[in-house]
Amino acid sequence: MLAVVPPPVTVRVPAKVNLHLAVGDLRDDGYHDLVTIFQALSLTDEVTVGASDDPGVEVRGEGAESVPTDPSNLAWKAVRVLAEHTGRDPEDVKVRVGIRKAIPVAGGMAGGSADAAATLVALAALWKLDTTRDELAELAGRIGADVPFALYGGTALGTDRGDRLVPVLGKHPFHWVLAFDKQGLSTPEVFRELDRLRAEGNPPRVGEAEAVLEGLSSGDPRQLALLLGNDLQAAAVSLRPNLRRTLRAGVNAGALAGMVSGSGPTCAFLCEDGDTAVRVAAELAGAGVCRTVRVAQGPVPGARVVGAEESPRPTPPEVHA
Ligand SMILES: C[C@](O)(CO)[C@H](O)COP(=O)(O)OP(=O)(O)OC[C@H]1O[C@@H](n2ccc(N)nc2=O)[C@H](O)[C@@H]1O
Numbered sequence: 195m196l197a198v199v200p201p202p203v204t205v206r207v208p209a210k211v212n213l214h215l216a217v218g219d220l221r222d223d224g225y226h227d228l229v230t231i232f233q234a235l236s237l238t239d240e241v242t243v244g245a246s247d248d249p250g251v252e253v254r255g256e257g258a259e260s261v262p263t264d265p266s267n268l269a270w271k272a273v274r275v276l277a278e279h280t281g282r283d284p285e286d287v288k289v290r291v292g293i294r295k296a297i298p299v300a301g302g303m304a305g306g307s308a309d310a311a312a313t314l315v316a317l318a319a320l321w322k323l324d325t326t327r328d329e330l331a332e333l334a335g336r337i338g339a340d341v342p343f344a345l346y347g348g349t350a351l352g353t354d355r356g357d358r359l360v361p362v363l364g365k366h367p368f369h370w371v372l373a374f375d376k377q378g379l380s381t382p383e384v385f386r387e388l389d390r391l392r393a394e395g396n397p398p399r400v401g402e403a404e405a406v407l408e409g410l411s412s413g414d415p416r417q418l419a420l421l422l423g424n425d426l427q428a429a430a431v432s433l434r435p436n437l438r439r440t441l442r443a444g445v446n447a448g449a450l451a452g453m454v455s456g457s458g459p460t461c462a463f464l465c466e467d468g469d470t471a472v473r474v475a476a477e478l479a480g481a482g483v484c485r486t487v488r489v490a491q492g493p494v495p496g497a498r499v500v501g502a503e504e505s506p507r508p509t510p511p512e513v514h515a
């Protein structure tokens with residue numbers, strides 16, 4: 195009898211920006227307590243998982259050359275975690291993961307975490323598991339602090355390591371410009387730099403998350419712009435002083451506010467509306483302060499299987515006269 199091979203599953207998954215990132219003290223487990231507000235943006239990676247006799251990971255797109263394709267890839271960690279959870283041998287999983295990256299690598303936008311979340315969703319669909327999103331979120335938290343949010347998307351308040359999430363209601367769209375830097379930054383290094391700056395002095399601390407939640411619910415980008423804040427910004431700028439120039443250039447170009455996204459070095463600029471975002475992006479690209487510029491909006495949903503109706507339409511056959 196012929197075994198039926200299920201078709202590969204493709205999942206689209208968003209990048210995140212932290213609208214508010216308050217970093218507490220270093221804990222015994224090496225993590226810091228966080229109070230953060232995530233927003234998922236329309237800058238997405240695509241992850242395809244299919245049955246294969248040649249298991250492994252392949253990566254193309256933005257920054258692909260700096261992404262590992264060995265088992266240290268966060269997507270492969272997700273394969274192993276879900277295999278173990280379902281009683282399969284994690285050393286013998288016959289699937290291939292294809293990642294198409296648009297989220298900058300080591301850019302503070304949780305790209306690797308997004309790929310891990312997408313892999314959980316794709317593999318659960320490929321294996322026809324009836325795991326709930328909450329169960330997947332528990333597995334996601336074992337892979338990394340940013341992975342659970344990529345499953346849910348939208349806007350959410352994160353506490354503990356940033357992985358205990360409560361959704362924030364409100365669907366007002368906000369318009370962003372993202373400036374990618376020439377090279378990535380290591381997340382643990384940025385947290386260490388913040389600890390060092392705090393041991394030496396008193397770097398600025400963000401205010402309360404409640405004000406940001408109110409700004410979000412107003413839907414007014416001008417109000418929200420005044421409230422954005424990131425405790426890791428001082429550390430990222432200390433490691434990458436050129437970010438100061440990038441932040442200034444975005445605001446000079448007409449953004450309402452600019453901030454370092456998460457652990458950086460990507461800078462995120464909040465704009466009044468979509469047209470302004472396009473103008474700010476063009477001016478920023480011409481200013482020569484960063485490698486690449488993108489426009490995005492948020493909030494968008496978390497990791498989703500790309501449905502047949504969303505697939506690119508087949509190209510009609512060419513007809514020669
Ligand atoms: C900076 C943020 O992107 C904000 O959302 C996240 O806190 C980082 O999340 P992530 O990259 O998924 O982090 P993980 O892969 O879990 O952890 C990488 C390293 O970052 C540091 N880390 C991360 C999260 C956290 N709450 N405290 C930390 O100190 C730790 O040194 C940890 O070993």
Ligand SMILES: Nc1ncnc2c1ncn2[C@@H]1O[C@H](COP(=O)(O)OP(=O)(O)OP(=O)(O)O)[C@@H](O)[C@H]1O
Pocket residue numbers: 260261262266267268269293298299300301302303304305306307309310340378379381456457458
């Ligand atoms: N699928 C993946 N995509 C990108 N990087 C990956 C992946 N798997 C493992 N990595 C490794 O993880 C490191 C961090 O990558 P990632 O793009 O997730 O950083 P980040 O966006 O700064 O993370 P975060 O915002 O969650 O702190 C990279 O330098 C890379 O070596």
